[in-house]
Amino acid sequence: MFPFEHVITIDSGSNVPIYKQIAFSIINAIRGGTLRAGTHLPGSRELAKLLGVHRKTVIAAYDELNAQDWITIIPRKHVEISERIPVLQPRKWNTKEPVMAYKNRLNLPFRIIEKDHKKHGVTSIPEMIIDDGHPDVRLSPIDELLKTYRSFTARKSAIKNAHIGTEQGTRKLREELVKYLSETRGLNISTENILIAHGAQMSIYLTAQILLSAGSNVVVGNPNYPVANKTFEEAGATLIEVKVDGHGIDTDEIEVLCKKKHIQAVYVIPHHHYPTTATLSVERRLKLLDLANRYSFAIIEDDYDYDYHYTSSPYLPLASGSHNGNIIYIGSFSKILDPSLRMGFMVAPQDFIDQCTALRKLIDVGGDGYMQNALATIISNGELKRHLKKAKKIYHQRRDFLDTLLKEKLSKFISYTLPAGGMAIWVKLNKGYAVGKLSNNPQLKISRIDTKLNAFRFGFASMDHKELKMAVDSLERIFATY
Amino acid sequence: MFPFEHVITIDSGSNVPIYKQIAFSIINAIRGGTLRAGTHLPGSRELAKLLGVHRKTVIAAYDELNAQDWITIIPRKHVEISERIPVLQPRKWNTKEPVMAYKNRLNLPFRIIEKDHKKHGVTSIPEMIIDDGHPDVRLSPIDELLKTYRSFTARKSAIKNAHIGTEQGTRKLREELVKYLSETRGLNISTENILIAHGAQMSIYLTAQILLSAGSNVVVGNPNYPVANKTFEEAGATLIEVKVDGHGIDTDEIEVLCKKKHIQAVYVIPHHHYPTTATLSVERRLKLLDLANRYSFAIIEDDYDYDYHYTSSPYLPLASGSHNGNIIYIGSFSKILDPSLRMGFMVAPQDFIDQCTALRKLIDVGGDGYMQNALATIISNGELKRHLKKAKKIYHQRRDFLDTLLKEKLSKFISYTLPAGGMAIWVKLNKGYAVGKLSNNPQLKISRIDTKLNAFRFGFASMDHKELKMAVDSLERIFATY
Numbered sequence: 036m037f038p039f040e041h042v043i044t045i046d047s048g049s050n051v052p053i054y055k056q057i058a059f060s061i062i063n064a065i066r067g068g069t070l071r072a073g074t075h076l077p078g079s080r081e082l083a084k085l086l087g088v089h090r091k092t093v094i095a096a097y098d099e100l101n102a103q104d105w106i107t108i109i110p111r112k113h114v115e116i117s118e119r120i121p122v123l124q125p126r127k128w129n130t131k132e133p134v135m136a137y138k139n140r141l142n143l144p145f146r147i148i149e150k151d152h153k154k155h156g157v158t159s160i161p162e163m164i165i166d167d168g169h170p171d172v173r174l175s176p177i178d179e180l181l182k183t184y185r186s187f188t189a190r191k192s193a194i195k196n197a198h199i200g201t202e203q204g205t206r207k208l209r210e211e212l213v214k215y216l217s218e219t220r221g222l223n224i225s226t227e228n229i230l231i232a233h234g235a236q237m238s239i240y241l242t243a244q245i246l247l248s249a250g251s252n253v254v255v256g257n258p259n260y261p262v263a264n265k266t267f268e269e270a271g272a273t274l275i276e277v278k279v280d281g282h283g284i285d286t287d288e289i290e291v292l293c294k295k296k297h298i299q300a301v302y303v304i305p306h307h308h309y310p311t312t313a314t315l316s317v318e319r320r321l322k323l324l325d326l327a328n329r330y331s332f333a334i335i336e337d338d339y340d341y342d343y344h345y346t347s348s349p350y351l352p353l354a355s356g357s358h359n360g361n362i363i364y365i366g367s368f369s370k371i372l373d374p375s376l377r378m379g380f381m382v383a384p385q386d387f388i389d390q391c392t393a394l395r396k397l398i399d400v401g402g403d404g405y406m407q408n409a410l411a412t413i414i415s416n417g418e419l420k421r422h423l424k425k426a427k428k429i430y431h432q433r434r435d436f437l438d439t440l441l442k443e444k445l446s447k448f449i450s451y452t453l454p455a456g457g458m459a460i461w462v463k464l465n466k467g468y469a470v471g472k473l474s475n476n477p478q479l480k481i482s483r484i485d486t487k488l489n490a491f492r493f494g495f496a497s498m499d500h501k502e503l504k505m506a507v508d509s510l511e512r513i514f515a516t517y
Numbered sequence: 518m519f520p521f522e523h524v525i526t527i528d529s530g531s532n533v534p535i536y537k538q539i540a541f542s543i544i545n546a547i548r549g550g551t552l553r554a555g556t557h558l559p560g561s562r563e564l565a566k567l568l569g570v571h572r573k574t575v576i577a578a579y580d581e582l583n584a585q586d587w588i589t590i591i592p593r594k595h596v597e598i599s600e601r602i603p604v605l606q607p608r609k610w611n612t613k614e615p616v617m618a619y620k621n622r623l624n625l626p627f628r629i630i631e632k633d634h635k636k637h638g639v640t641s642i643p644e645m646i647i648d649d650g651h652p653d654v655r656l657s658p659i660d661e662l663l664k665t666y667r668s669f670t671a672r673k674s675a676i677k678n679a680h681i682g683t684e685q686g687t688r689k690l691r692e693e694l695v696k697y698l699s700e701t702r703g704l705n706i707s708t709e710n711i712l713i714a715h716g717a718q719m720s721i722y723l724t725a726q727i728l729l730s731a732g733s734n735v736v737v738g739n740p741n742y743p744v745a746n747k748t749f750e751e752a753g754a755t756l757i758e759v760k761v762d763g764h765g766i767d768t769d770e771i772e773v774l775c776k777k778k779h780i781q782a783v784y785v786i787p788h789h790h791y792p793t794t795a796t797l798s799v800e801r802r803l804k805l806l807d808l809a810n811r812y813s814f815a816i817i818e819d820d821y822d823y824d825y826h827y828t829s830s831p832y833l834p835l836a837s838g839s840h841n842g843n844i845i846y847i848g849s850f851s852k853i854l855d856p857s858l859r860m861g862f863m864v865a866p867q868d869f870i871d872q873c874t875a876l877r878k879l880i881d882v883g884g885d886g887y888m889q890n891a892l893a894t895i896i897s898n899g900e901l902k903r904h905l906k907k908a909k910k911i912y913h914q915r916r917d918f919l920d921t922l923l924k925e926k927l928s929k930f931i932s933y934t935l936p937a938g939g940m941a942i943w944v945k946l947n948k949g950y951a952v953g954k955l956s957n958n959p960q961l962k963i964s965r966i967d968t969k970l971n972a973f974r975f976g977f978a979s980m981d982h983k984e985l986k987m988a989v990d991s992l993e994r995i996f997a998t999y
Contacts, residue, residue, distance in 0.1 A: 051700050059703045063838040066803060102829030104799040119800050121807070137710040139842030141869040143781070143815055146727050149875035177670050181663055188659050188855070201857070218532050221541045228619040233715065233881040240880045245628050266879045299625070317586040318601050321548060325603070333625055347584030351541065357549055360621030373670070375683070375885045387623040393631035397748045398722045398880060399715040403857045 039077060040085050042069060053088055054095035061096070062105055065120060072120040075113050076106065148269065161476075165506055166494040167310070167483035168340075168458035172373045174429060176413055176422040180372065183409035201401030203392045204231025204380070208411040212380060215414055220341065221355035222364070227385040230392055231378070231402055235339045235367035238381035239263050241391040242335055242363050243270040251299040254292065254332075256284045258488060260309040263302055263337070272299070279308055281452060283315030286322040293330040300333040301326075306349055307340050310483055310492050312454035312461045314350070324353060327361060339367040339379075342423060343496075344456035345431040360384045368410065370458065371423060378402075378410060430458060430496045433503060437495045440507040448514045458496035464489045468517055479509045521559060522567050524551060535570055536577035543578070544587055547602060554602040557595050558588065630751065643958075647988055648976040649792070649965035650822075650941035654855045656911060658895055658904040662854065665891035683883030685874045686713025686862070690893040694862060697896055702823065703837035704846070709867040712874055713860070713884055717821045717849035720863035721745050723873040724817055724845050725752040733781040736774060736814075738766045740970060742791040745784055745819070754781070761790055763934060765797030768804040775812040782815040783808075788831055789822050792965055792974050794936035794943045802835060809843060821849040821861075824905060825978075826938035827913040842866045850892065852940065853905060860884075860892060912940060912978045915985060919977045922989040930996045940978035946971045950999055961991045 043060040045053055064070040076082070079097060083090040097114060100106040107117050203209070209226040216222040232238045239262075247253065249271035255264055257276035264274055275292060278285045284303055292298060301323065305315040315323075327334050336353050354364035360383075367379040381391065395401070413419045437460060438453055451462045464470050470489045473481055483492040495503060525542040527535055546552040558564070561579060565572040579596060582588045589599050685691070691708040698704040714720045721744075729735065731753035737746055739758035746756055757774060760767045766785055774780060783805065787797040797805075809816050818835050836846035842865075849861040863873065877883070895901045919942060920935055933944050946952050952971045955963055965974040977985060 049699075050696060051703075055703075059833065059837070062703075062833055066806065066838050099830050103832050117799065121800055121803055135705045135707075136836070136838070136840045136842050136844070137706045137864065137866050139866055141815070141842055141866045143728070143813065143843060145869060146730070146872060148727070148872050148879075172670055175670075178667060181667050181670075185660060185663050188654055188657075188663075214532060221533070221537075223617045224619045225617075236879070237881040245630070246625070248628070262879065262882070269876070269879055317599065318603055322603055324548060331625065333623070348581055350585055351544060354618070355541070357545060358618045360618050360623055361625060362618070373887075374882075375887050377881060377883075377885060382619065384619050384621055384623045387627060390628060390630050394751070397630075397718070397744065397751055399719040399859060400744070400856075401859075403859060405857050 039082060043086060045086060045088070054092045054099065057086070057088075057093065057096035058099045061100060062103075065105060065116060070116050072116055072118050074116045076115065078113070161480040162478045163480070163502075163506055163509060165479065165481045165491070166497055167492040168370075168494040169374060169497040170370050170372075170426065170458065171429075171497045171499075172375075174422070174426050175371070175373050176418050177373055177376070179413055179418050180376075180406070180409050183412045184405050187405045187408055201231075201404045201407065202396045203388070204229060204402065205404050205407045205411070208407040208414075211411040211414045216366075216382070220338075221351045222382060223355075224382055228382050228388060230381050230383075230388050230395065231407055232381060232395065233379070233399065233402060234369055234374070234377040235337060235365050235379040236262060236266075237377075237395070237398075238363075238365040238379055238391075239266050239335070239337065241394055242365070242381065242383075243267050243272070244394055245387065245390050246270075246333060246335075246363070247272040247299060252296060254284075254289055254298055254301040256303070256308060258310060258485060259302070260304065260337070267302070279311060279313060281313050283308055283313045283319055284323075286319045286326065289323070290326055293326060293332070298330060298332045300335050302335045302337065303353075304337045304339070305353065306338070306344065307454050307457040310459075310461055310485060310490075312452075312457050312459060312492075314455055317350070320350065320353060324358060328359060332361070334362045335365065336362055337365045339365070339370060340457045341366065342371060343427060343430060343458060345427065345434065346455050349456060354382060363387070371419065371426070372410075376406065378406070426496075433495045433498065433500070434460070436500050437493065437503050437507070440503060441493075444507050444511045445514065448517075459492040459494045462491055462493050464491075468514065472517065473510070473513060476509075476513060479506070479513070521564060525568060527568060527570070536574045536581065539564075539568070539570075539575065539578035540581045543582060544585075547587060547598060552598050554598055554600050556598045558597060560595070643962040644960045645962070645984075645988055645991060647961065647963045647973070648979055649974040650852075650939060650976040651856060651979040652852050652854075652908065652940065653911075653979045653981075654857075656904070656908050657853070657855050658900050659855055659858070661895055661900050662858075662888070662891050665894045666887050669887045669890055683886045683889065684878045685870070686711060686884065687886050687889045687893070690889040690896075693893040693896045698848075698864070702820075703833045704864060705837075706864055710864050710870060712863050712865075712870050712877065713889055714863060714877065715861065715881065715884060716851055716856070716859040717819060717847050717861040718744060718748075719859075719877070719880075720845075720847040720861055720873075721748050721817070721819065723876055724847070724863065724865075725749050725754070726876055727869065727872050728752075728815060728817075728845070729754040729781060734778060736766075736771055736780055736783040738785070738790060740792060740967060741784070742786065742819070749784070761793055761795060763795050765790055765795045765801055766805075768801045768808065771805070772808055775808060775814070780812060780814045782817050784817045784819065785835075786819045786821070787835065788820070788826065789936050789939040792941075792943055792967060792972075794934075794939050794941060794974075796832070796937055799832070802832065806835060806840060810841060814843070816844045817847065818844055819847045821847070821852060822939045823848065824853055825909060825912060825940060827909065827916065828937050831938065836864060845869070853901065853908070854892075858888065860888070908978075915977045915980065915982070916942070918982050919975065919985050919989070922985060923975075926989050926993045927996065930999075941974040941976045944973055944975050946973075950996065954999065955992070955995060958991075958995060961988070961995070 042064045043057055045056050079090050079093040083093045101108050104117055106114055108114050209229045212229055213226055243266045247270040251272040252275055253267045253272045254275050254277055256279040277288045307314055338352050341349050352364055354362040364382040448468050449462050449464055451460050470484055470491055471486050474484050481491050524546045525539055527538050561572050561575040565575045583590050586599055588596055590596050691711045694711055695708055725748045729752040733754040734757055735749045735754045736757050736759055738761040759770045789796055820834050823831050834846055836844040846864040930950050931944050931946055933942050952966050952973055953968050956966050963973050
C-alpha cells in the first residue's frame, strides 16, 4: 500500500486541528500529482492506527475531503480519490519536503519601483524618536471622534448612509468642508469640487496620475518632499528642480524655465516647505499665480501645514480668490487629528475631481464613511476648532521652548531659522559636524535626515517639554563625542 | 479716491468674520491687479465709515494684511500696498462679480478614466436597499474593535509603534495573519509575504500596476467583477473574457487561449464568483494550477468570500499547498467586520510584495496602524473567530429563509441556484420579465443589476428576517405590475 505516513505530516504543536492537517496533506498530495484519481485510501481505522490518532479524527478529515469533492466515499466499501481529478504531471519543483511556495521569487517579469526597498518592519523601537513633524495624538480629539463613530455604527439609517458616496467622500463631510474651507481659507467652492482622500498623499497620487503623463515636465523645489517627487516620476513625468530659499521656491527661476519649455505643473508647499519649513512670500505667490496664468500650467498646492501658524494668520492659499481654476489644492486633517487616520481632501474643478474619483474607486473603492461623518460632526459642533485652538497654543509654546533649548545647549553646533508655523524646525549642522553621525544612534532615531544639506527636521509638536529636553540632552551628548 | 466700497464686499450672513472678509477682499484686489504696489489705502476711521463697520474691525483687517506683508503701515502717516508687490496685468477673466474660480473647468489636458461618471452623492436614500452582498454591521465586532483602538491611542508606546511599518502593515497584524491564514486556509507563509491593504480592491490595483503593463493579456470571467476589469484596463492590459458557468471559469477555454497567445495573468474568484456566485470546482482548480505552471502565467486569486461557506468547509485556496509562487492571493476583512473599515490583505512572494509596498507608499503612505493592531488583538484573543462562527450561523439561516421566501412568492418570475456560501443569491429573471424595471423604483434600490443577463444580486446577509420579507414583498408588488 501507498506509504501514507510519508505524505501526511502532523504537527502536534500547530494551532491547526489535526483533522485539518490530515485533509490538507492529502489535498497537497493530490495537487502535486502524488495521489491520482481512483487511488484507494486506507479505511479510517487503518489510517488512524498508521498515524497514531483517534479514528474520529480521520473520519472528520475524510468528511471534509468528501464535502470538497476531493474523495469519494463508497459506504461499506472504500474511500478513493475522486475520479474527476484530472491527471497531473508530477511537478519538478515539488520536492519531498513541504515547500513554502512563497519562499520562491515571483518568476514572471514585473515592475520595479524601488530597488533597495527599505524594510520598515523593525522589531525594536528606539527609546526616543524625533519625528519630522507629527501632531501629539495625546492632545487629539480622537476620542471624541471614535465616540461619534461608534454612535454611527449602531444606528441603522447611518449604516445605509455610510456606504453611499464614499468614493468622493460622504455628502455630509463635503458639505461641512465647503463651510469650513470658506471660513478658514477663503475658498469659494461647492461640494462637487471636493474629494475626500486617504491623507494628503492620495491627493498627490491622484493628481499626478490624472494630470501628468510620460514626458510631462513638473517643477519641484530643491530640496523637496521626496515622496511627492517619486509620485510624479511614477506617473511618467520629468522632474525639474528649482532652488528653494528662505522665501520658498524661486519663481524667477520658474519664469526662465517657462520661456524654454512647456511646464505642465508646479508643485508648491506654500507653508511650510518640506523639509526646510520656508514660507512662500507674498511676492512669489503673486508671481507664481501670474506665471500660471501666462504659461498655462497647473499649480499643485500642497497646503498640509496650513492650520498651524503661530505669529499671525497663515497666508491665504493660492487657491483662494479669483483664478482660472488650474490650482489643485491639497489639504489634510492628519496634522490635526492623527496621521494614522489618513483623512485628507483635494479641491479642484468638478471635471477634474470626477476623473480623480473614478481612479480612486479603482484604487480602494472609497474611504470610511463612518469616520468621514464623525469628522463632519466634530467640525459642525465646534469640537475641531476648539481642539485646534488649544493645540496651536501648546505647539507654539513647544516651538518656543525648543528654540530656547537649542540656543542654550546646541548653539555651537547648529543653526536654524525659527519657522512661523508648522510642527518642525529645520536644523542645519555647522561645518565639521556631520549629520550622518546622528543617524547611527540606537537610542535616538531621527526620522528625516538630509546628509546632502547636513541638516535634519526636529519635529517639536509631538513632544511635551520634558521630552523635548530629553531629546536635546541626547543630541548634546552625541555632539560631545564629535 | 479709489472706490474701495466696490472692491470690498461684506456679507453679514457669512460665518467668516467681517475683518477677514475685508482682508480677503483687499488681497483679491491686489492679486487681480486692481490695487497696485504703493497705492494708499484709506485710514481706518475713513474706511470704517465707508463700509459701515466699527473702526476696530478695519484695524484688525489691516493688522492681518500687515502681518502677511500685503500692506505697509507707516505709523501716523498712512497705509499703503506693499512696494514689494510685483506689477500684474489685470487679468481678462477677472470680472467685477466675485468669481467662483472652481466653477471653471480645468483648462489643461488631463486623462479621462470614466466618461459618464455617475454621481453617487445622492441626497435621498431609498427606503430599502438590496445590496450586492454586505455583512450586517449590527452583528460586527466593530464595537470591540473600536474599544481596543481607543485603548491604543491612549497609550504612548503604542502611539510610536503605530506609525512604524504601516506601509506594509504593522508587524503585529502580519504576525497574527501568518497564524490565522495557516489555520483557516492552509497557507504556509511568513510576515514578508503579506501586505495589509485598504480593502481587497487596493490589492487588485497594486497587483495590476506592478504585474501588468501596456499590452499584457489578462483572462477574466464573463461576467466578472466590473471594478477588477476596469483596474486591469487602467494598467494598460487587454482583457480576454472566458465563459463562467455553474462550476466557475471555464479552464478548457483558458487552455485553448494559452496555446494561441501569451497570457500574463488569470483573475479568478474561486468562491464565490462575482456576480454569479459559482464556486470553482475541484477539477478546474487543479486544471488551472497545472496550466499556470505549464504556461507561466500568474493567478490572481481574489478570495474575498472565503470565510462564508455554509454546508461544508470552503475549498482551500489555490494559493495553499505547493506551487511555484506565481499565485497572488487576495483576501479581505470587509465581509467580516464592515466594508467601511477597508481592511484587506494580499499574499505573494517577498520580491513582489516589496514592489507593491513601494507603490502603496506613493498612493497613500500607509494604513491606520491603530486599527491594524486592534484587528490583530481581536484575532489573537479569539473575538474574531467567535464573531465569525455566530455570523455564519445567522447568515446561513438568512440564506435559507430567503430561499423559502423566493420559492413561495417569486417562483413564477425567477430562477436561481442556491449558493453554498457567500452573502448573495444570483437571481435570474424569467423570460418576459425585464430586470431593468426593478431599477426604476423609488422605494427599492438594487445595487447590482445586470441587464444583459437579466439578473441581479440579492444580498441577504445584511437583512434580518423581517427585512428580507419586506424586500421580497416589495419585489412581489413590482412583479405584479409587469
